[in-house]
Amino acid sequence: MEENIRRNKIVGSRRFSNYFWTIFLFIGGFSFLLAGLSTYLKINLLPFANPTQLAFIPQGLVMIFYGTLSLSFSIYILLTLFWDIGSGYNEYNKLENLVKIVRKGFPGKNREILLTYPLNSIKSIGIKISEGLNPKRIVYLCLKDERKIPLTPVQQPNSISILEEEASDLAKFLDLKLENL
Template sequence: MQNNIRQDKIIGSRRFSNYFWTVFLFIGGSGFLLAGLSSYLQINLLPFTKPTELIFIPQGIIMVFYGTLSLFLAISILLTLIWDIGSGYNEYNKVENLVKIIRKGFPGKNREVLLTYPLNSVRAIGIKISEGLNPKRSIYLCLKDERKIPLTPVEQPNTISNLEDQAADLAKFLDLKLENL
């Protein structure tokens, strides 16, 4: 029974880069906001500098703007971390003859995204590799009606050999052909 069901776990937004950017934006944004407020209030809110020497218009107000913007970005990334947006799994079930793609979305009525496809509607497993400034390496579920459903998460590009091995293993499990997109 276990040989007929395969689950591939997908890591969502809880990656090191998101934790790094949340902390970086929060610290930087707090510094900018406190510096801008210090120039307005003429009270030194930052112990290691003298932001009271800044002229509030234009320098202080710009620092308040950038600090506030940075804090809002940090909070939005933090919320995606807390809600674990994009996490889930892909399930390939030969017993039920189904492919299920489950992902977490934003809180609300449709928090969990569930896509289900019968195995007989799947034409092939596809690989798409594009190099350049923004490289993309993805595995797709190619359906008979020409839709291509991405199976890999959005993350740092996987090595080409690792991606090919994963796609070949999946194609072999589902007894499908492998194609280059």
């Protein structure tokens, strides 16, 4: 049975980098907000600096703006961590003759994203590798109607050898050809 069903778990937003940026943005934003409020109230709210000597307009106002913006971003990333946006799995089932792609989205009526494709509608497994400033290394499920469904999660790019090995292993499992996109 296990030789006919394969399930690849996809890590969503719960990655180390998102935890790091949530903490970094929260601490920085809270500090900027306190510094901006210190300039307005003329009371030092920060133990490591004395922003009361700054003028409220424009420095204090700008610090409040940037602090609020940074806190908003940290709350947004924290919520994506809590909801685990983007997590799910790819299931390749030869017994049911289906490929299922399941992901979690934002809360609401369409939170659970489920894509199913019969194996006979799949043309090939494709790999797209682009280098440069924003490198992309993605494995695609190429359908006969020319749609390309990404299978790899959003993350730091894997090495080319690992990506090719995963793609060729999947193509061999599904008995499909492997193509370069």
